[in-house]
Amino acid sequence: MNEGDAVESLERLGLTGYEAKVFIALQKLGAGTAREVHRVADVPRSQVYSATESLEERGLIEVQQSNPMRYRPVSIEAARSTLRERFEQEQEQAFDYVETVREQHSDDDEEQEDIWTIRGRDQIEDRIVELVREADESVVFGTPNADLVTDDIAAALRDRAADGVPTTVVSVNDVVREAFAADENVVVTAPPPMFEKEGSSTGRIVRVDGEGVLLSVLGEGEVPGIDRETAFWSVGTNFASVLIELMDNSIGSFEESCARSLENR
Amino acid sequence: MNEGDAVESLERLGLTGYEAKVFIALQKLGAGTAREVHRVADVPRSQVYSATESLEERGLIEVQQSNPMRYRPVSIEAARSTLRERFEQEQEQAFDYVETVREQHSDDDEEQEDIWTIRGRDQIEDRIVELVREADESVVFGTPNADLVTDDIAAALRDRAADGVPTTVVSVNDVVREAFAADENVVVTAPPPMFEKEGSSTGRIVRVDGEGVLLSVLGEGEVPGIDRETAFWSVGTNFASVLIELMDNSIGSFEESCARSLENR
DNA sequence: ACTCTGTTGTTATGGCTCTACTAACAGTAT
DNA sequence: ATACTGTTAGTAGAGCCATAACAACAGAGT
Secondary structure, three states: OOHHHHHHHHHHOOOOHHHHHHHHHHHHHOOEEHHHHHHHHOOOHHHHHHHHHHHHHOOOEEEEOOOOOEEEEOOHHHHHHHHHHHHHHHHHHHHHHHHHHOOOOOOOOOOOOOOEEEEOHHHHHHHHHHHHHHOOOOEEEEOOOHHHOOHHHHHHHHHHHHOOOOEEEEOOOHHHHHHHHOOOOEEEEOOOOOOOOOOOOEEEEEEEOOOEEEEEEEEEOOOOOOEEEEEEEEEOOHHHHHHHHHHHHHOOHHHHHHHHHHHOO | OOHHHHHHHHHHOOOOHHHHHHHHHHHHHOOEEHHHHHHHHOOOHHHHHHHHHHHHHOOOEEEEOOOOOEEEEOOHHHHHHHHHHHHHHHHHHHHHHHHHHOOOOOOOOOOOOOOEEEEOHHHHHHHHHHHHHHOOOOEEEEOOOHHHOOHHHHHHHHHHHHOOOOEEEEOOOHHHHHHHHOOOOEEEEOOOOOOOOOOOOEEEEEEEOOOEEEEEEEEEOOOOOOEEEEEEEEEOOHHHHHHHHHHHHHOOHHHHHHHHHHHOO
């Protein structure tokens, strides 16, 4: 971590470049005059005054009205909590309004033939959890990669299983299977041979209620060398039906959960 | 709360105006094409594409690659947690570095004759809590306004009192005194007459260890009609000594804690 | 007292980047 | 044929960076 990154982070938190540099400089100095800050922060001295003024309004530094003026930073903990409070306040304000204008669109009747794509691990995880939570007939989750079974997903799966929804976890990976071996509500199984073989770019497969599917893959994104996860998903569409049928036919291990799902009807 | 405020809040959270409007429009619509978004969000249609692209990268909406393209927002909860995660990450990154370059400046030897001013209730509260926490001989806190006794401050005072540090709360206000009446470690007292009378602009008074002082006042700030709290404080300086002496002489009720503080030496 | 020098706090200026907004265009669907 | 889609270019303005200039002031040394 170098100073440039820290400045950029502070900029993304809403400060200008000068403000970020001045704040860091004051943390280095403990306290100091405009000139001292100018030297340490590498900010034009004349601009130190406006930067400190703005920082004082944000509650990140304190100002001594004297000649020359002196400045000192608040404690790191105080700075963090001030920024966090501001963030929470902004978020509250924004989403308060969003919630009032939000239209209630029923979850089930996805009348359109929609296939949605998602990029990025975190967003995909959010969607998986949301899909699993909506399930009330059956859930199948598969991945060859233990890293892709996050706590949130595992928790959502166990919840569904505990609620009596037939839940299956399928993986070639021993670690993944063992992770759910303890839970007797969850059926753990390995996929048939010739599927999910080594070197595959398969990320995760999710199937819910015989009408919802999500499939993610790992591939080179904009940054070569770093695998970026991309997923598509669909619920209540013919796409989903076809994809599920494909899965059921090609992967024998899905039959079991399918059968259990039918028994429950 | 109107839409303009919500957009501004989202802008302060790092979105552009277009991105904010498009996000809100999609929450209203549930899902829609670029043209529908353009109508609802009042954003040039041609700019909807770049805005949605950026929103997708932030994980706030999902994109359907079709003709025409369709967009849908993630759930409000997912959006909030995504933004919060990003915020915490940025803050971590920034302050990780700040902590490494921070100079350790001893708390006691404030060799300079410094009087620091602070503007804003929250910042003043932070400073008060910090001052109280540093006390190890005596603490006096006074205010005529019950609103100025926040939970954080009350907790800090009770902590000090429980640690055996003589702690006094002084106020003309019954509510303030009763708030600490239950705690037998805290000495509660009323100020002498002719002090802290009605209509005074006194905010809060803090005295720690016979060497630190903070005094805040309520006055009209930039926005007339709204009282803005401003404080100054000083620790380990001659200023502080003089101010404390002034207090001790003019306010009888301080003598008690002063005496107790002397006994402890 | 007086100048000389350096500092402080303030203000103005041009360049640069990012955003807001408009306009145009080739390809596609109906 | 016509309307729409997705993309790109271009202009205007706001905010930020960077530099320069300024009056007011303090101290040193005649």
